[in-house]
Amino acid sequence: MLRSGASPNAFTFPFALKSCASLSLPAAGAQLHAHALKAGCEVEPFVLTSLISMYAHCSLIDDAGKVFDHCPQSRRLTVCYNALVSGYTSNSRFSDAVSLFRRMTEMGVSANSVTMLGLIPVCSLPVHLGVGTCLHCCCVKLGLDRDSSVGNCLLTMYVKCGSVEDARVLFDSISCKGLITWNAMISGYAQHGHASHVLDLYREMKSCGIRPDSVTLVGVLSSCALLGAYHIGCQVERQIELSGFNSNPFLDNALVNMYARCGKLAKAWAVFDAMPEKTVVSWTAIIGGYGMHGQGKLAVNLFEQMLQAGIRPDGAAFVSVLSACSHAGLTDEGLKYFNAMEKKFLLQPGPEHYSCMVDLLGRAGQLQKALDLIHTMRVHPDGAVWGALLGACKIHKNVELAELAFERVIELEPTNIGYYVLLSNTYNEANNMDGILRVRMMMRERKLKKEPGCSYVEHTGKVHLFLAGDRCHPQTKEIYRMLNELEDWLKENHNLDKSYLERRDDERLSGTGVHSEKLAIAFALLNTKQHGREIVVIKNLRVCEDCHLFIKLVSKAVDRQFVVRDATRFHHFEGGVCSCRDYW
Template sequence: MATAVLPAAALSTPARAAPAPSHAPPGRADPRHLPQLHAALIKSGELTASPKSFHSLLEAAAQAASPAHLTYAVRLFRLGPRLPSSAPCYNVLMRAFLHAGRPDDALHLFVEMLDEASACPDQHTIACAIKSCSRMCALDVGCGVQAYAIKLGLMVDRFVLSSLVHMYASCGDVAAARLLFDAVEEKGVIIWNSIIAGYLKNGDWKEVVEMFRRMLEVGAAFDEVTLMSVATACGRIGDAKLAKWIAGYVGEKGMVRNRNLATALVDMYAKCGELREARRLFDGMRSRDVVAWSAMISGYTQADQCREALALFGEMQLAEIEPNDVTMVSVLSACAVLGALETGKWVHSYIRRKCLPLTTVLGTALVDFYAKCGCIDSAVEAFESMPVKNSWTWTALIKGMASNGRGREALELFSSMRKASIEPTDVTFIGVLMACSHSCLVEEGRWHFDSMTRDYGIKPRVEHYGCIVDLLGRAGLIDEAYQFIKTMPIEPNTVIWRALLSSCTVHKNVEIGEEALKQIISLDPGHSGDYILLSNIYASVGRWKDAAMIRREMKNRGIEKTPGCSLIELDGAVFEFFAEDSDHPQLREIYQKVEEMIDKIKIAGYVPNTADVRLDVDEYEKEVSVSHHSEKLAIAFGLMKLHPGATIRLSKNLRVCTDCHSATKLISKVYNREIVVRDRNRFHHFKDGTCSCNDYW
């Protein structure tokens, strides 16, 4: 076939003279010189006379990173000479398509090759075709390629076998991948990596670790790719012992210079809870890409060190590293825990500004963030803007509605979820039952609890039983809640008994409250809140000696009360306040603002509730003590710093006490402010002297 010359525009660069060509194979040539080299080979006649020269030119064009050069390579392939054996040229282009993320084009090229009489696929062609099927999850087509490989007698080739193992595993048929793997007598590192990567992709973390242990037992060689997969699996299952062995081996062999491997180790240590080691490795990395930053931020978030996560995100911005959707999910999760609304809003605006795709994971994180910051309307907007929603997205909004006092709306949303043919999970039902509990929807709660098993085949977990105990207890059905616990098919834990004890405190049920505490102490004797709840029950019915006895027992056992802590975000910074705080630099001004605040709400009818204060001080000291609770200090700070009319938002580590609840209602009215408080159980939206919980919490 005569050689066709590409258009002159594609073969010359008028801005400068072409360098004198070397007729040596141009496999490592500068891609910018490809047209000149092509022209020189045509002129010298080597393009048709030397298949090696043509193949090298084609390879140089195909291996260049630019899409334009890949297009040039395709045109060169189409218009170039037909070689006696064209398989190597097909292989070059197929590999280039795979590298460019175009597996469908690679597969089409393979089909085209089968129709050409002079082209005979070899083991590299088959391997590329199978890899294309892996990338496309086209298992049926891959099986067809495998049948063709059997016909050609190529099933003994290690590249073909490794590609097949990887294909089956990538397409979810790990059992078939394992059968092929086990049938191979001499296993090299490539096929080991293929089966391990398959298990990794399918989330079979334990199998990844077991396969690696087997490699060590048989003395099989492994490389950095193996270690990256195993390190990832170690992090997922929390195998700290193997994690340390891997880190030691990597350090001993000097492999830590591999950035991808170092990043995998950072992620491994972080997920194993070894944050100091993770940070040490992270800080020691010569170069850190977005994956490394995201791994470290994610580690802090998952370990509930959310302030450190946001601080590191700030460093990432200063380092001018562009965050991706994975980074944003971790940052939003940290903002949700801290109630850092302004920081989270900035993240949302960044997502819009950079046009990051709103994946289900990122969108769900946004919904969850807004819901956990008490901005339920913004959560709904984020939910409605998502192109695709899954059960976790619906569940996040249902739980958000429930915790923000919109129980009826949460149940309506659950109904919409079912109409959309989205199957609820066991977590969805936790949200549904929470909605019933927080809104005193007793009959609805009973119905949905029974519906779990009856209509969806979901076996209730201890969390679901806890929701029913909480539902009945809040509604004052203490005896029924107690009998429900006694007839549970699973052993009740401390959470269930605490839900009952909390209800006994509200409804002043001494007898069952005593039994609940007895059960809790047998399971977890060191939690201060349990003793305080029973002490408060005694105090509420006038049994002062018993209340004092409980407090003494706490002291004798060395159990200290967990201090109340409230967080408030101002201008992107999170401020922390403790009850009776003495460390804040503006402490004097804050306490003056508290005094002013208390004086104003007393005029509006506020009477301090000192029933829960320790008994060995006089009434004045009790009033001072309740006025210095952490949420009152945080609210005073918000009044000082925020502009008039701005909503005050804070988070508290404990349940809001009765006194602070009454006081905050009046503060919202006197100062004409909306105040949103997230406590350990739910949200309280205070406005015009009322609360969204309707005093039912």
């Protein structure tokens, strides 16, 4: 049109500018800007709005600001402010967005829902929670919180600022919850790892007659992956088939991840293989799955295949391959990838990569090298880095270095009880009673109490959670009876060693209570009888040796298969054979 000599007017500019915005064509956009100036219509509210939006979408946010500043105040309508506010937000300019909103209010320009929808998402980090809460108050004052979009937006803001609790309070206060409201809360819980809350909400949502869509199911699947809730995951897959969603990369990645983490590698592979377009996220999920289940060599092969397919690995992909190497004892490969990461792929390793490397070297017994690596780190080591060294010191019974690692880790995470327990266990193996007492004293002084471990079992579409010594479950009586029967039976038929029985009595007397994984196993046996071949138990701590023995003997006795997943790895118990391939 321009070439033909015709000049655009106030009605045609917005359309043309919108195309520049969506295609990110800043040069063409700037040319249109020049034409608008010539035509003298750049201060027409809709032209102005489109210009701001165009520059903002082209990441030229300062140019957007200039256009706005050159416009006389009388022409700055709400829509113009809205365009610039959302421009600042999408370019992550927190203080600019907030101060423009303040200016707008001071100038007496009224904010509407769209203003808030453009502004609220600028609060996306925990430090923004205070401002986000203020914005929530503004919405209430302006009567905009009744707008369902604004409510959903606020809900997501609380999630991004790290307060799922505030999000939940808001969620409960929303009387007309739409699909998006449910999805925002479900994925909020999923992103923060509150997996059992996700499954509870999912059930509730369905009972309210809301039909889940693919966004819902992505959140549910990632929670199934965290919990190892394979059967619920399968139900979700059936739901996908029933609903007839077309194959969607988000959903496929979530499925691959779910199957992989539940140990169903063949199924994970089938979904992965059938994916029309595999992204680095898909590869990371499948590599992590093989690595987690002791198939380190396969994981490394897949990483190579990914490189050959021309996919650039990112930080997460390196975490999955490095941890696979660590679990499988592939020390040299791990070192090779770690070096390639910086030199060949120009990725700055973060603390999470160093903690994998310290774990890798530490497990291989190269404690000094692990320590040297920490000293050469260019980023600040976090608790996980020193914690990995501490874990390695326990394996290799190096008390002296354990003390050093403990000192460092406790500066960073003074209330993480796991590390006190790790040091105490290191002392225990070295028969260092003084050390154990010192740790206990420290914990008492700091008023730290070991939090109860917990285990989950999924049964009939629900996740049943047990704490150590738990008596809250409706079937408590039967569960304990079953457990006693099992242990008596094991005692008579398997010469259970004396120390196990002593520790068991100790457990009951001292009130620390029966280990949660034993309760979960007893519950599962009680409810599934001979049906169902596999039970998945997940624990947030490590499986201790006694429980290992218990589960191994039970699985042999009843000829059942168990997979126990703890904080660090999966343990497979099949008819009495305990295969912990990644304990090397």
